[in-house]
Amino acid sequence: MNKILLSACLLVASFVNAQEVSEPEFVGETILLKIDNTTTPLEKELTQNRTVASTGLLLSGIGKVRSQVQIEGCCAEVKIGKNDDVKFIIRAVDNNTDPLSIIKVFKFEQKKKYRRAEMSATSNFGSSKSNNLDYISFSGKKYGESSYLIKLNSSELEPGEYGITISNPNSLDQKQTVISTFAVK
Template identity: 65%
Template sequence: MKKLLLIVLCLTGFYVNAQEIPEPEFVGECVYVKSDNTSVLLEKHLTQNRTVASTGLMMTGIGKVRTQLQIPGCCSNLSINKNSEIKLIIKSTENSTDPFSIIKVFKFEKKKKYRRAEVSSLSNFGTTKSNNYINVSFVGKKYGESSYAIKLDAIEPGEYGIMILNPNALDQKQTVISTFSITE
């Protein structure tokens, strides 16, 4: 009986400790959970859509047209060491949907003045590829009333973005990306 009571107290303590961080205020917001159990709101950006044709397509008629999303600035304000445990809390409209189907964590191509991610490509031979993001796998669980707690495992240094899709909306008005950096 004493062992059972001790196990229940330990599990209750773990659950209470896991819920100390409040859910983000607005749908689509993400917070990074630090090792000292405090949180930092991730920087948010509105995206620009960009379509570019390859040089080969322009010169010879053989090549691709790529659609990319772009955000300004080379780097995120939030840098996380690659050896740190990466836990994020992401607010959604509700948390009964599989988080992997509505949360996209992806790597950006980093440039001096911006960050880009390829959304889709179309070759003149008719080959279309969509969802070309460099996706990052994660493990997600329900958190609070309408959020998800996700954990990223061993990702390489670089610039990353998080996009939250609303499965209940018929159209996405503006794409908002939350960003963070992984450093050595």
């Protein structure tokens, strides 16, 4: 009897692991793929754009103007451990583009009431630096018909708040930026 029960459990376990996780429903959605093949959708947040002048610029005329994105609220609900095997399934328009060119994973500066990330900075001496996000490297491959499976480099993950954006390489008319958020504890 025990052998039959054990065989049935092994059969059910192999069936569950053999099932493929389905792609997210909408373009831009991200789901966390856990080690046991269960999934958790990441929260989607709309951003606020901010432009901030440094104190030096205001007082002496020498300084920088920074462009930032901000999300209200201190913390993401989806939390992962620092040493977890971190994989995400991200739905795109299609999966014909190199994921490194359209998917961005970055760390936020965290405060009590918001999370912020610097997009660019310009000094009054004419120097400009764009693409200032604190990027996290990942490897990606095609998943399903129009998604990507990405694996983060866990050695780069420190405790904090993170965001994921995906752009549409086929469109010049980008809509409002939506960021999928998660936290590393």
